[in-house]
Amino acid sequence: AQTVTQSQPEMSVQEAETVTLSCTYDTSESNYYLFWYKQPPSRQMILVIRQEAYKQQNATENRFSVNFQKAAKSFSLKISDSQLGDTAMYFCASIIQGAQKLVFGQGTRLTINP
């Protein structure tokens, strides 16, 4: 079975600081995809970043980057120069290649303080 675990229910940092959200996963498959989604108070689900498991290079999207450690099955999200608009729930998710179901972690509530 595929599982995704986020061990940090809540985090809080000051504006402009860097914050790292943790995510671990478990799968017996070798081909899969990993995602970070952001859910602000409006409750829209917004894709932040994605990583293909076969790629060794860590994905980067502007201030967002991941640390993908395949052997450790770890997929953390780093937010640099955090902004007030980054305040949201963040969900880590994975999907096996060829499968339909996206498996979500429990979520981390991130608050950026002014």
Next chain:
Amino acid sequence: GAVVSQHPSRVICKSGTSVKIECRSLDFQATTMFWYRQFPKQSLMLMATSNEGSKATYEQGVEKDKFLINHASLTLSTLTVTSAHPEDSSFYICSARAPGQGNQPQHFGDGTRLSIL
């Protein structure tokens, strides 16, 4: 980019009422759509996978007679909560994936907040 529209965004109704929620893919054809339920401060829980032209696949513990899903076209899936009761109050979100996109990310609707009085 791909857009998924979900309607209505908010429903308040009396116990015993049936409520229909629509999920539309606006600029792509979605052979598969997904319905999630989200309780406050919790993660998304997959309820069912909606397949165009065939029966939906429900997750374990989800009552198919309670949550009716119809995916009659490549751009529309509907979730009907039948004889809704206060315990059905929740946030419901749909998502869709275009055919041929493999494991491209799912595109989510904006969700429906359902409140049963």
